[in-house]
Amino acid sequence: MSLSSLAYDPAAIRSLRAAMGGYPSVDSLPMGVSDSKRVIGQIEASDRAFLRAGMSYDGTHCEQVMGFHPLMHALRKSTIKSDRQAWIKAVKQDLWDAVCTTMFDVFHFEY
Numbered sequence: 054m055s056l057s058s059l060a061y062d063p064a065a066i067r068s069l070r071a072a073m074g075g076y077p078s079v080d081s082l083p084m085g086v087s088d089s090k091r092v093i094g095q096i097e098a099s100d101r102a103f104l105r106a107g108m109s110y111d112g113t114h115c116e117q118v119m120g121f122h123p124l125m126h127a128l129r130k131s132t133i134k135s136d137r138q139a140w141i142k143a144v145k146q147d148l149w150d151a152v153c154t155t156m157f158d159v160f161h162f163e164y
Contacts, residue, residue, distance in 0.1 A: 061108075062128045063140050066100045098147055 060068075070076065076093055128137055 060127070061101075061104050061124050062131045063136050064131050065104055066097060069100050069103065070096070097143065098150070101144065101147060 076096060128140065132140065
């Protein structure tokens with residue numbers, strides 16, 4: 054699998070998932086997992102996390118003073134509007150999930 058440094062979009066996820074053999078079959082899921090749509094959402098969230106891991110310190114993803122980040126321009130070039138909106142919604146959900154999980158960890162576990 055070969056991705057450019059500006060590949061954080063739905064096409065990159067499809068490429069990553071194809072390189073990993075596609076989605077698991079329902080039969081291969083753990084016992085008690087019946088909501089395959091939720092499992093696919095979790096897999097796609099993990100794929101997005103895989104692609105963005107290290108972006109905060111790799112030296113190529115800095116705050117933009119003027120205009121949008123290069124990843125946003127790449128996303129606009131590689132997607133149609135509805136796909137782009139779904140992608141942005143999914144990334145926002147990833148952030149919300151991380152915040153909720155962190156808050157749960159902070160307030161519900163004693164150290």
